[in-house]
Amino acid sequence: MxxxxxxxxxxxxxxxxxxxxxxxxxxxxxxxxxxxxxxxxxxxxxxxxxxxxxxxxxxxxxxxxxxxxxxxxxxxxxxxHPKVVAAIAEQAAKLCTVAPQHANAARSEAARLIAERTPGELDKIFFTNGGADAVEHAVRMARLHTGRYKVLSRYRAYHGGTDTAINLTGDPRRWPNDRGSAGVVHFNGPFLYRSSFYAETEEQESQRALEYLDKLIQMEGPSTIAAIILESIPGTAGIMIPPPGYIAGVRELCTRHGIVFIADEVMAGFGRSGKWFSINHFDVVPDLLTFAKGVNSGYVPLGGVAISPAIYETFAHRPYPGGLTYSGHPLATAAAVATINAMADExxxxxxxxxxxxxxxxxxxxxxxxxxxxxxxxxxxxxxxxxxxxxxxxxxxxxxxxxxxxxxxxxxxxxxxxxxxxxxxxxxxxxxxxxxxxxxxxxxxxxxxxxxxxxxxxxx
Structure with missing residues (x-):
């Protein structure tokens, strides 16, 4: 040089x-x-x-x-990005931190902007520090809402590194942490290139994967299953876009059996696949939606759960037993406001x-x-x-x-x-x-x- x-x-x-x-x-x-x-x-x-x-x-x-x-x-x-850097500096000069029991302008506006973009009526937002604890809290909500414990998640998936999230994960990072006691049942999802269902077309892969999942639910006992969690488009595991009809089929199975459908949008959300949320590719509304990463481009740690009216009502007059010191931290949510506005404006x-x-x-x-x-x-x-x-x-x-x-x-x-x-x-x-x-x-x-x-x- x-x-x-x-x-x-x-x-x-x-x-x-x-x-x-x-x-x-x-x-x-x-x-x-x-x-x-x-x-x-x-x-x-x-x-x-x-x-x-x-x-x-x-x-x-x-x-x-x-x-x-x-x-x-x-x-x-x-x-x-200059707009987000400026927003963080402006928020730091105004209000660096505040306990989560108090309302603050940055968190309220971030919640509004996120709720505007989530599918259906997922209009209540619980903020976390990142994606793994968003998954942790989504599962907790589902278990308390249904009174059930088991959660189904697919192989070739990643949901985070905390205890529940790593047990939900379907890749080898789970193995050293999995003692088979987390109430998690894994299943094979659709992936035609390396099909577990001997399928030759996307249509066959979707149909056979849904038939397999339906049978698994029957064998495990529908009344024991709190939730099915899926990355809308699996990320780290290989970006395998679900074939037509699969996500809608999972939604139908969940509705039929009273199972909470959790869409994990931590990596796939906020524009990554060309839509605000990847589940929008499939015209399906989950019961809970987890997010993080792209919500503020990772400039300050932030994640969250978008919650359906039915699950919100479970906790309308019953305290939700969970929280975080930094839930909706002003610097993080101010960054989210600036990020979402920049994404929309540009x-x-x-x-x-x-x-x-x-x-x-x-x-x-x-x-x-x-x-x-x-x-x-x-x-x-x-x-x-x-x-x-x-x-x-x-x-x-x-x-x-x-x-x-x-x-x-x-x-x-x-x-x-x-x-x-x-x-x-x-x-x-x-x-x-x-x-x-x-x-x-x-x-x-x-x-x-x-x-x-x-x-x-x-x-x-």
């Missing part, structure tokens, strides 16, 4: 040289004192991020990377739908035609998965379920070397840029991914 580049300013005002020094200190302290989630502590070398702006981040060496991960699929409006949800339909979707299909390592691409909006395989005929994944592989690691390294920060899980690269990503940025990311997939092809 030249002297001129060393003295160039990053978006946060630091020179590259100063950012490097700050990053070195941050890394040193991280390795001395920070305990990382989902990691073997002595075996990781975390990337240091020194600056971010829009769809880009800068690493500790001053390299700019296009953020095709949206971090953990939560920076739906990109990094450092047409970000519509942009996500257009970019998905016109750029990312066709671009990934073109990559699949070119690269034999791609088994399938699937998604909507700015919510896509690229399934990498060793063999298209056998569909053997490039990395095993629950793990990685040298070939997969090489693909991820090639993405980063090319200037792309990917979201990867097992044998998949997820293409999940911000909802306001530009067409040029989306094409730039696809071009870098194109080059990185040459590494995957070479491993076949």
């Amino acid at each position: 030249t002297v001129t580049e060393e003295t160039a300013a990053l978006p946060n005002g630091l020179t590259v040289a100063d950012a490097r020094a700050e990053a070195a200190r941050a890394y040193e302290l991280d390795r001395k004192h920070v305990f990382h989630s989902w990691s073997a502590q002595a075996e990781i070398a975390p990337m240091t991020i020194t600056a971010s702006q829009g769809s880009y981040v800068w690493d500790g060496e001053g390299n700019r990377l296009l953020d095709f991960s949206s971090q953990l699929v939560n920076t739906n409006i990109g990094h450092q 047409g970000m949800v519509e942009n996500a739908a257009r970019i998905g339909a016109e750029v990312i979707g066709p671009g990934l299909v073109a990559l699949a035609d070119k690269h034999p390592s791609i088994g399938e691409v699937r998604g909507a909006g700015v919510f896509w998965a690229v399934e990498l395989v060793k063999d298209r005929q056998t569909r053997e994944p490039l990395a095993p379920y629950g793990g990685s592989s040298p070939a997969m690691n090489a693909v991820i390294a090639a993405c980063k070397a090319g200037g792309l920060l990917p979201f990867a899980n097992f044998n998949r690269i997820h293409v999940v840029p911000p909802c306001n990503v530009s067409e040029d940025e989306a094409r730039e990311g696809l071009a870098i991914l194109d080059s990185a997939l040459d590494v995957a092809d070479a491993a076949l």
